[in-house]
Amino acid sequence: MTSFTKPHIRRKNEPVNKLGLVRADYDGAMSTLCAGCGHDSVTASMARAFFELSIEPHRAVKVSGIGCSSKTTAYFLREAHGNNTVHGRMPSVATGAVAANSALTYIGVSGDGDSLSIGLGQFVHAMRRNVNMLYVLENNGVYGLTKGQFSASADLGSLAKRGAPNEMPPIDPVSLALSVGATFVARGFSGDREQLVPLIKAGLKHKGFGLIDVISPCVSFNDHKGSTKSYAHTYQYYHKAVHADYVAPSKDIKVCYDEGEIMPVEMHDGGVIRLRKLEKGFDPRDRAAAMSALANAQKNDEILTGLLHIDETHPDMHALNKMEDRPLNEIPYAELNPGAAKLHDLQKGFR
């Protein structure tokens, strides 16, 4: 626990974004996680991404489940909406919220326990539905809040703090997402915000479900020798495959990109994601190629990172279900509630 707060100090010549806000305006309450927790670093990256995209904090929604990672929604964007839901049930609440008001920016923060054990079903179906949200999965391979038992993402052979090896195979959220047709699949590392911040920005701008699996070491229970989710292990086996930069819509966006080095992916909002290949012959727009690259990396004990798959063509939940684009709170009451007679007519059609 902490007994201090980070003061809000405005210094001279502090950078401001398009809204005139400073980076610290995107902070939240003081983190109560352990000093050195990867999650705090991810929190800072999310705050920076919202700052750089100049998203008004009160036009964002933060949703989370239960766990160390799920606590972090309190630690950024203090002005945003938020809901700390039941364990593993964040995707349902997020789906409902997106259905009611699709005009806001949604970010879900969850962990390997919340997403891959108790909430596995919810997690998978939100991806299938292509709910328009960014889902950040802070993955440390242990249950930190309950003092370090292996989670479902712990690698085979990874050692617990007391030395016991993990003997069950892991669920890899990235492979899982690819297999159920997720349209934006990425992996990052809390220690590399050069990569992570642009990924979060791209994910927030992606129309549809964006998953970022972030390796985020547990400094208290999974940062020892023999752990495959420690800072040291991640830094050592970390492999960047693709770098993604989001470029906001602007007049000069229609520049030609050279074949090969940079691949542009046009986004629904008119912006572009510029993919910078770091791996030869790897095209993230090709799902099968992504799956094969992932399998190869796993075989070689590499942690493949970057924007591994993107598909901007697949319709999101709203489009699939032909839902109303206007937020429900903006629809006049008479239209929203046409009355008992109309309901009666509707019901007749099902008799």
Place this chain on the structure above:
Amino acid sequence: MKPTDTRNPDYFHKVVDCQWACPAHTPVPAYIRLIAQGQYGDAYLLNRESNVFPGILGRVCDRPCEPACRRTRVEEEPVAICRLKRVAADHRGEIEDKLPKKPAKTNGKKIALIGAGPASFAVANDLAPLGYECTIFEKLEEPGGLMRSNIPAFRLPEQVLSEELGYILDMGVELKLGTPVESMKTLLGEGWDAIFVGTGAPKGKNLDLQGRYDTDNIHIGIDWLESVAFEHTKKIGKKVLIIGVGNTAMDCCRTSLRLGADTVKVMARKPREFFKASDWELEDAEEENIEIVVNHSPKAFVVEKGKLVGMLFETMEYELDAKGRIETQRVTGEVTIPCDDVILAIGQENAFPWIEADAGIEFDKWQVPVIDETTFQSTAHGVFFGGDAAFGPKNIIWAVEHGHQAAISIHKHCQGKMLTGRLPDEIEMVSTKMGMFEWRYSNSYDNSDRRQMEHVELVKRFKKLDVEVELGFSAEQIATEVERCLNCDVQTVFDAPLCEECDACIDICPVECLSIAPTAETEGELRNSLSVSTAEDGQALYVSDGLPLTGRVMIKDENVCLHCGLCAERCPTAAWDMQEGVIHIHHASDQDAISGGSRS
């Protein structure tokens, strides 16, 4: 690039902006911490080691520390360092038994000190306890130099001055008042082991315009102030013009009000941004309804029938370039401003009519003595200069520092040692960690504004010449002001092998002064790649060794760090630590020690 070498004492010293800016390198944050703990006597003594006159300087110092204060990086106003120094002096209690003592017996070396101002007293302060027989010669009937004759008593009470000079006289220093030294050659023939010239810059500049000598109502500022201080002048006309806008002009205009003037105008040739007076002295004068008139260049004194009736000015217009320098100037007209008296406060010079041309002391073409900037020795062996006498008008705190340095030289000279073989500064680093979330200093950032000094009401302060205007800080003001100090001497020290690159320090830093990045060839390249402050901001980048996991480096921008300690608080491996850097600046008494002196 190479990692930062923090063993060089100057590295961390420079981070303590106030201490670095102080000519005598007073350890400001350390004495403010003592004040915060209520240890006023210890705060006074710590001050005194560096600046010798905390009570005097706590009122009238030029305070180069305050514009330098790190606090101005995040808000407008610096810590009221000077006022806190006065707090230490006002509440010091009984400290006499902790002052350097008169030695049981002298070492037989005789030192002549010319002029009883701050420079000579500082030399005597350093040398008398070592056994030197110091004799101060003063032409006036009171000691103190310009501190007595030029600084009015409403800014510096006589008692404060006498007490602090008395401490030094009590160390066995002989003071010969009313004894002007009239010949350097005679003095040189008297067998002194060393001579120190601390005669200041006693010659006020004249303004030789038409009408200058047709009346007795035109005064040279510093002479006039001296005449007021010694009660030879007790009144002045109703309408007074002050020519010049430096600190002497401020003392002249405020003194005029106390001698019966009712309309006092300070006439400036240039716009306000070119004023030489300190901002706070300008404010204090304006608070007393002094009018400061800009862009008026003196042309002639208007004297009718032997009586001064006014002064003729040319009104000026200036065009400034992008950097604020005057590019062109032109005269737009003329105006006569009526007055009864004019006081000239347009600068002063050092003058040595008593040093014969063949005394062996070389002067340059401006008639300024040729003085070594390290040793303060003139071209005559064993004759030293300090204070305004050495390099022209500066201020009291510079005079004190000159005195310290000259004392080291005199000590070495009398021992027959090389003057340049001086002990270098040293730094000692001590961790301030006391436990979880506990540090030996008040690390949390306090956003209080600078406390405003209370002043005596206008009507009351003009009743007598020596009513001190500033009342000093109240207990509440002290308690708040000490917390504004950022403790810049508590340094962030990084131990690269312990770092595991979790970024916790980077995220917690409230001013975003930390980064982890690949190293670069030069500091300039690093600055470009990291959006940090520029080299012009005056502080370095603290660059670590390669980090164990990735070989990148930890980089800290010393310019914006507020020394809040949150990086060290948040670090899971204690790679960051907050360590107090105690800088040892050596004086004459330390020179014989094998290692550095100690500071209690």
